[in-house]
Amino acid sequence: MNVATRALWNPIVAKEYRTRMRTWRSPLAITIYIVLLGGIGWAVFAALTVSATGFGQGPGSLGQMLFTFLILFQVALLAFITPALTAGAISGERERQTLDLLFVTPIAPFSIIWGKLLASMSFIALLLMISVPIFSLVFLFGGIELDQVISAFLVTAVTAMTLGFIGVAFSTVLRRTLAATVASYGAAFVLLAGTLLWGTLFPTEVDASVTTQSAPPAITLISPVIPLLTIATNLPVTGYGVRYKNVNNSGPAILNSSGGGQQYCMASPNGGVMCQSTTSTTPGFFQTNSVTAIPSGLFKGWQYWQANVVMQLMISLAALLFSALMLPPVRRFHLRRRRAPAPQAE
Amino acid sequence: MIAVEDLTKIYGNRAALDRVSFEVPEREIFGFVGPNGAGKTTTLRILAALLEPTAGRAFIDGSDVTRDREKVHTRIGYMPDFFGVYDQLTVGEYLDFYAACYRQPKQRRRKIVDDLLALVGMTERKNQQVDSLSRGLKQRVCLARALVHDPAVLLLDEPASGLDPRARVELREILRELQGMGKTIIISSHILPELTELCSMIGIIDHGRMRATGPVHEVIARLSSGRRLHIRVLDEKDAALEILAPLPAIRHVEAVNGTIEAEYDGDERTASDILLALTQAGIRVSSFAPVDGGLEDAFMKATSEEVG
Structure with a gap:
């Protein structure tokens, strides 16, 4: 077995699989996951088909709407499940007093972390796989292409992975599983909702007379919500994360969209800005040719989901490196200067 | 085989170990005696390369525990003063897991596990869940775990703690057998009569300082x-x-x-x-x-x- 294989596949993975699947918790978690996801799918489907006024755009739009609800709900579910899976990965070993026993084996600390992550992420992958039949229902209605499903699942998987890596990082640093779990859920909230809140509180400020579109601050793209919305609806987000200054109150300002068509922005009664494009069918979104490309900023020209995946992978990598540096019992570096007084016992 | 030179470990303003020195020749059983908090566990953790000393050096079979950690880990079997068991694993799976961690080939692991279970007298418990075992049996499994890679040195931290008299006698017999197999053993304990019978060398530590060390009869003669x-x-x-x-x-x-x-x-x-x-x-x-x-x-x- 070469070094790479040894690092990627180690006894910890096999042991984790074995112990995880022998408890009642795993089948229960899978069952609850499927029931909730299926339940929300059924509820949305029922609501949309019964309400004639709520949706009347044909089966394609119905499929699109169902997919949107399902994929966002799936991310929310994984945000609850992943920290629970990973926050006890290292601290649990510490509490069980088995961590020292692993440290005296030739297994490298990085391999311990990797083994834990691989086992947890495999369970997440299992959840994603068993949700595929539910998601395949949207193809009955149309409006969603296979590449959209793949992109959405990629964003979802990377989000779960990021939350998993963050969970393991907290589990490495914090000695207690409870503390690590609380910190991991806090991080999940910040990742999913906090970054969106940032876009609301500190939006990109743009002069209304500027004739190009603007994107929300790059930090808001860490959250998978906007990328998933753009994937599901195939429409870029407007009216979020951008504040227009010097808006003409007497009439709408005409902005040229990057992909053609026209966008109108005007002051709304609540003091904000409302934008509408000539081709838009849904308020808050407008249709262009390069519909989901980021119009400005750090990731200009990228798809929203691409920017999201890259940023989350960077966060995951940082969390992984941090965990690998902090885990060894005898570190090669010291955060604080070592004291070296002359030893004198009492 | 084991050499400790002026080992010092300081936590805050307290010296857990203060220039502790001793040597253990090959195939000897060294009893490490001292009251609670004397520094026994700290010394053993440093020898197991799990803790970095503030000063001083320690060698296992010529390898510096702070510099050649990987080599030291292949030479030692460490048994801490707690069990460290996993739920949901049988005795056989538990030992197989650690044998795999020590990179024993899969085809050899079954024999290793069977041999070790025979050594500690637990062959019939192979398929029992580790967590359901009594304290004495868990202690035996932990000893077997420390032996999965056939180490030359065993570091045993309070192995007889909490065991009933029968289990202690059985543990003593197993340790004698291990000594006969050529292992060098450091055993920390506060159960003195047992150490007198079992150990050939002894070190008495108190308040982080080694008070006396040497062959058992010499230490007794010197201090009586x-x-x-x-x-x-x-x-x-x-x-x-x-x-x-x-x-x-x-x-x-x-x-x-x-x-x-x-x-x-x-x-x-x-x-x-x-x-x-x-x-x-x-x-x-x-x-x-x-x-x-x-x-x-x-x-x-x-x-x-x-x-x-």
Whole structure:
């Protein structure tokens, strides 16, 4: 077995699989996951088909709407499940007093972390796989292409992975599983909702007379919500994360969209800005040719989901490196200067 | 085989270890004795390369524990003072997991597990969940776990703690067998009679300082407060005490539960002179037995005062 294989596949993975699947918790978690996801799918489907006024755009739009609800709900579910899976990965070993026993084996600390992550992420992958039949229902209605499903699942998987890596990082640093779990859920909230809140509180400020579109601050793209919305609806987000200054109150300002068509922005009664494009069918979104490309900023020209995946992978990598540096019992570096007084016992 | 040189570990302003030094030759069983908090576990954790010393050095089979950690880990079997077991794993799976961690080939692992279970007398428990075992049986599994890679050195931290007398005797037998297999063993304990029987060398540590170290009989001889005699006489106990008390070799004499206990300075010739004095005075002696002060006495002496 070469070094790479040894690092990627180690006894910890096999042991984790074995112990995880022998408890009642795993089948229960899978069952609850499927029931909730299926339940929300059924509820949305029922609501949309019964309400004639709520949706009347044909089966394609119905499929699109169902997919949107399902994929966002799936991310929310994984945000609850992943920290629970990973926050006890290292601290649990510490509490069980088995961590020292692993440290005296030739297994490298990085391999311990990797083994834990691989086992947890495999369970997440299992959840994603068993949700595929539910998601395949949207193809009955149309409006969603296979590449959209793949992109959405990629964003979802990377989000779960990021939350998993963050969970393991907290589990490495914090000695207690409870503390690590609380910190991991806090991080999940910040990742999913906090970054969106940032876009609301500190939006990109743009002069209304500027004739190009603007994107929300790059930090808001860490959250998978906007990328998933753009994937599901195939429409870029407007009216979020951008504040227009010097808006003409007497009439709408005409902005040229990057992909053609026209966008109108005007002051709304609540003091904000409302934008509408000539081709838009849904308020808050407008249709262009390069519909989901980021119009400005750090990731200009990228798809929203691409920017999201890259940023989350960077966060995951940082969390992984941090965990690998902090885990060894005898570190090669010291955060604080070592004291070296002359030893004198009492 | 094991060499510790001026090992020091400081936590905050407290020295957990203060220039501790000792050596353990190959195939010896070294008893590490000391009260709770004396520094036994700290020393063993440093030897297991799980803790970095503030100063000093330690070597296992020539490898520096702070520099050659990987090599040290292949040479030692470490058994901490807790069990460290996983739920949901059987005894066989538990040992197989650690054998895999020590990179034992899959085809060899089954034999390793079977051999170790036979060594610790748990073959019939192979398919039992580790978590459901009694304390004594868990301790045996943990000892087997420390042996999965056939280490040359065993570091055992309080292995007999919490075990019933039968389990202790069985553990002692297993350790003797391991010594016969060529293992060098450091065993920390506060159960002194067991160490006296089991260990060939001993180190007494207190407040982070090594108070005495060396072969067991030498340490006992060095630290014992004097030789003792247990004497039984027929009827004339008071007369015997009157005869013994003035003798120049006698340091202290008293009657305890029908037996005269005398502490004296000297050797076996002195003891025979004391017996001669009693018999010449007409005292009828029914029993005359020199008593070894023992490890307990040495330990109390070592931990109650500074030893040079």
